[in-house]
Amino acid sequence: MGFLKNPSLISSRILKLSFFLIVFIVNNSFGAFGAKTRHFKWEVEYMHWAPDCKEGVVMGINGQFPGPTIQARAGDTIHLELTNHLHTEGVVIHWHGIRQIDTPWADGTASISQCPINPGESFVYRFKVDKAGTYFYHGHYGMQRSAGLYGSLIVDVEEGKKEPFHYDGEFNLLLSDLWHKSAHEQEVDLSSKPMRWIGEPQVYFYFNLPHAFL
Numbered sequence: 179m180g181f182l183k184n185p186s187l188i189s190s191r192i193l194k195l196s197f198f199l200i201v202f203i204v205n206n207s208f209g210a211f212g213a214k215t216r217h218f219k220w221e222v223e224y225m226h227w228a229p230d231c232k233e234g235v236v237m238g239i240n241g242q243f244p245g246p247t248i249q250a251r252a253g254d255t256i257h258l259e260l261t262n263h264l265h266t267e268g269v270v271i272h273w274h275g276i277r278q279i280d281t282p283w284a285d286g287t288a289s290i291s292q293c294p295i296n297p298g299e300s301f302v303y304r305f306k307v308d309k310a311g312t313y314f315y316h317g318h319y320g321m322q323r324s325a326g327l328y329g330s331l332i333v334d335v336e337e338g339k340k341e342p343f344h345y346d347g348e349f350n351l352l353l354s355d356l357w358h359k360s361a362h363e364q365e366v367d368l369s370s371k372p373m374r375w376i377g378e379p380q381v382y383f384y385f386n387l388p389h390a391f392l
């Protein structure tokens with residue numbers, strides 16, 4: 179009956195319990211403390227480009243090739259609205275290396291976990307990036323990765339945590355190759371019988387992309 183004798187003790191206990199309950203609810207609703215939802219809006223379209231003075235067509239995102247670098251911290255949620263501005267093709271994006279725990283529909287494997295996004299339509303990819311690392315995203319429909327639909331996804335460690343190693347600087351290098359033949363022509367070559375080999379790429383790239391620390 180001690181609590182009846184000391185009402186201030188019981189109210190302090192209720193206060194503590196409510197605090198822990200709030201912490202529990204907030205933590206389970208929004209993930210780790212400091213985790214954010216990062217919003218992006220992408221428009222996918224073909225664009226002209228002449229990397230080695232021979233003009234061709236590549237797939238761009240918001241007028242950029244390679245696509246914009248996504249940066250986040252471990253525990254963050256990516257909320258990305260993609261609009262397909264290709265005239266006659268569907269599109270999906272696969273987030274290579276992201277585990278998609280509880281969000282298999284955001285994995286971007288066309289006709290397996292997701293119907294391709296039709297021309298003129300939009301789709302929201304929403305998923306959590308739970309582990310720090312340097313990842314890669316790419317188109318996962320037909321030959322769209324070869325057509326240039328790719329970029330970097332960099333997940334830094336959670337706010338307040340330190341990486342387990344030291345370094346003086348950081349470069350974000352993206353390696354790729356490019357054929358002068360269009361991805362459509364390559365697709366026909368590779369799937370014809372007998373197969374027509376597309377040969378070695380005409381250009382090897384490496385992109386040094388900006389990486390701003392969050």
Ligand SMILES: [Cu+2]
Nearest residue numbers: 272273274316
């Ligand atoms: Cu992949």
